[in-house]
Amino acid sequence: MSTLALLGGEPIVKKRLGSTWPVFGAAEEKLLMEAFRSGKWCRLVYKEKDVQSMVTRFEDAFAAYCGTAYAVAVTNGTQALECALKAAGVKPGEEVIVPALTFVATATAVLLVGAKPVIVDVDPATYNMNPAAAEAAITPRTKAIIPVHNGGYPADMDRINAIAAKYGLRVIEDCAHAHGSEWKGKRAGSLGHFGCFSFQQGKTMTAGEGGIVLTNDKELADLAYSFHNIGRVAGRPFTDFYNVASNLRMTEFQGAVLLGQLSRLDEQIEIRERNIAYLAEGMQTIAGVKPLRRTPEVTRWSFYYWNFHYRAAELDNLPRHVFIEAMEAEGVPVMRGAHGNPIYHHPVLKTNSDVIVADCPEAERIAATEALALGHAVLLAEKEDMDLILAAMEKISHHAGELLKRVG
Numbered sequence: 001m002s003t004l005a006l007l008g009g010e011p012i013v014k015k016r017l018g019s020t021w022p023v024f025g026a027a028e029e030k031l032l033m034e035a036f037r038s039g040k041w042c043r044l045v046y047k048e049k050d051v052q053s054m055v056t057r058f059e060d061a062f063a064a065y066c067g068t069a070y071a072v073a074v075t076n077g078t079q080a081l082e083c084a085l086k087a088a089g090v091k092p093g094e095e096v097i098v099p100a101l102t103f104v105a106t107a108t109a110v111l112l113v114g115a116k117p118v119i120v121d122v123d124p125a126t127y128n129m130n131p132a133a134a135e136a137a138i139t140p141r142t143k144a145i146i147p148v149h150n151g152g153y154p155a156d157m158d159r160i161n162a163i164a165a166k167y168g169l170r171v172i173e174d175c176a177h178a179h180g181s182e183w184k185g186k187r188a189g190s191l192g193h194f195g196c197f198s199f200q201q202g203k204t205m206t207a208g209e210g211g212i213v214l215t216n217d218k219e220l221a222d223l224a225y226s227f228h229n230i231g232r233v234a235g236r237p238f239t240d241f242y243n244v245a246s247n248l249r250m251t252e253f254q255g256a257v258l259l260g261q262l263s264r265l266d267e268q269i270e271i272r273e274r275n276i277a278y279l280a281e282g283m284q285t286i287a288g289v290k291p292l293r294r295t296p297e298v299t300r301w302s303f304y305y306w307n308f309h310y311r312a313a314e315l316d317n318l319p320r321h322v323f324i325e326a327m328e329a330e331g332v333p334v335m336r337g338a339h340g341n342p343i344y345h346h347p348v349l350k351t352n353s354d355v356i357v358a359d360c361p362e363a364e365r366i367a368a369t370e371a372l373a374l375g376h377a378v379l380l381a382e383k384e385d386m387d388l389i390l391a392a393m394e395k396i397s398h399h400a401g402e403l404l405k406r407v408g
């Protein structure tokens with residue numbers, strides 16, 4: 001096998017792998033221009049009275065896609081979580097359980113409503129919240145649980161919902177990575193009391209920024225509506241305000257672009273799923289890398305990024321960061337997986353006395369040495385690109401000893 005690119009050899013990949021991001025075209029442009037030319041750029045009135053609104057159309061389409069009865073489109077994913085927490089009735093001083101491996105906003109949204117995030121360990125098989133760790137962290141002050149579908153892999157919603165039912169807690173799914181993922185045939189966002197999504201630039205559907213809160217409960221939907229619209233109450237006079245709340249309304253431009261983006265999602269998920277099945281199969285015989293086991297409950301896996309395990313011990317203990325550098329030199333962009341360090345390492349959470357941290361040995365180990373990931377745009381590709389990724393992995397695996405001697 002030829003010399004590693006990191007050691008001066010020819011890289012395996014000599015072109016861009018996968019797609020540029022975002023993917024957009026005539027569908028988004030037409031809808032966007034329709035919104036622009038209408039001169040009505042803001043959805044102010046209650047949605048039932050404004051069925052032509054792009055935001056209303058997007059809410060209805062996305063709720064139907066995810067299998068919920070109600071949707072409230074908002075400014076971004078962080079504020080979707082804040083809106084859901086307020087609508088769930090989470091009050092200052094109450095506790096909300098979140099996983100250690102996620103984006104910081106899963107926990108800061110809790111602080112932003114005055115409550116306390118309780119950070120618990122993850123399951124090493126899925127990198128999602130460990131339900132047993134969540135149950136162990138429950139106190140009389142616990143009000144809600146926020147499972148995150150890390151990378152798009154659905155959290156164990158059966159166990160989390162059973163725990164929530166046992167203790168009378170609200171479940172707010174953080175679906176920022178999971179547009180279209182399914183757990184036992186039901187879509188992410190429809191599995192708890194609320195589902196919160198982000199449509200920020202890097203997400204698998206985007207309008208640059210944006211978010212949405214989904215629910216099947218009319219009362220909770222009305223509360224979310226009020227908390228996203230400066231405290232107005234649906235069906236009551238537009239000039240009256242009932243709750244202390246911010247303006248989280250999505251613009252008509254975002255609604256238009258997202259309607260276009262939604263029309264692309266199924267095909268993109270299909271391509272990524274097909275490619276991952278192929279990659280996972282091909283990796284079986286490559287030392288040092290191992291796919292996460294996909295359980296039968298995961299009936300659809302929409303990848304924001306694909307986490308997989310790095311097994312340094314199979315490569316003479318080649319450090320993970322050297323493997324990443326070697327993959328990058330071969331032309332394959334690989335990241336540390338599972339969203340980086342456990343969130344309690346962020347200065348904002350480390351220094352906040354309202355943050356409660358449980359023991360998280362798995363999250364520590366996974367973040368420090370084990371998790372790797374491929375991004376969703378890389379997976380939007382032809383099968384030949386997956387062959388190149390496998391060839392790069394195989395090449396590094398084969399030369400691990402040599403690489404160690406040079407770097408170590």
Ligand SMILES: Cc1ncc(COP(=O)(O)O)c(C=O)c1O
Nearest residue numbers: 076077078103105176198199200
């Ligand atoms: C898991 C998770 N939750 C919440 C958010 C927040 O979304 P936004 O950036 O739209 O505020 C993100 C964004 O990256 C995320 O990854």
